[in-house]
Amino acid sequence: MAVQTMTKTETADLPATMDQIRRVAEAGADLVRVAVPRDQDVDALRTIVRESPIPVIADIHFNYTLALKALDAGAHCVRLNPGNIGGPDKVAKVTARASELGTPLRIGVNSGSLPKHLHELERENPVEALVTAAVEFVELMERLSFENFKVSIKSTNVPNTISSNRLLSERIPYPLHLGITEAGTKWSGSLKSAVGLGTLLADGIGDTIRISLSTFHAEEEVKVAWEILKALKLRQRGPVLIACPTCGRLQFDMDSVVAEVEKRLEDYEDPIEVSVLGCAVNGIGEARHADFGITGAKDMGMIYSRGEPLKKVPTERLVDELFEEIDRYYAAGKRVVRDEADAAKAREWLAENEDATAMTPERMAAMEAASVDEEPVRLDEELSPVAGRRFTRT
């Protein structure tokens, strides 16, 4: 599953474009697309392809001569829409050159630019119209003996994107690029993309993804793409931050603590899990899988690791001490370094601060186990081992 993004700079502005490409590559982009609408962009493309740390896709849209020039400039892939570059003859010229160079193409269908003969179908059944257009382009490629391509169906409509890609994945054997066109701002666009792309990815559909956001910072698109892939456990990259939603039990400024932890975690590449709990009322059970975590109260808080307390610290030192523990862990060769005296004080603090009556996962598991052990075997249980089970909760 490859993460793609697109530069927002004028491609011919080499310093700005290269700076953005380096930033998206650092953020985890596997591929970057640049717009190539003019000859001066083709000139810049030659240098970009040479200097980019990741493969570069040239987006040429309407002009087949630009597609040929982009191929000759060394683009690692060229994106075009066979429906709007002037007919099959021109598509054939591009596929012939791409074949000679061994360069792949991305062919696409956009809901806003379907071929005329599909307009009526589009009104009746927009999903079928999108898929039909994509399949027609695929058949054109096959007639031209060109199979080194991926396909994208783009729509601003999330349900249509999901349905059309599901249908297309059943009808063609080629890789699919997923995206929601003009998804919107960082907030709404991320959510729409997470719903649309997340649904398809969870179905096992999609080979490359791009999150389209209205921001000049393309690296934001990459970060969102990674969060979606991480949430679905499709790829791992960098730490995973777990944070409780907070509630009326919160006694410290968790908003700024979570933001600070998230920011500092950007410096780490390892996929460690770090948890932030707003209080210790429920113990640390729900965060017991976290490699490291913090929980706080009014003046004092605690650092823990894999469900075990490490030390208690003043609330204002929580974040600094958390990162000292994380750094100590790496310095010791990924081994948690525990000072037993500090851990004992932290355990004491936890016992004072957690709610002894709260139903933590550990307590429930222990109670159920105890209940099963102590359960007298009754006649009806002998007859039906499941029907007779009784759990006694105290």
Ligand code: SF4
């Ligand atoms: S950990 Fe504490 S503050 Fe956070 S949601 Fe749970 S009870 Fe509320």
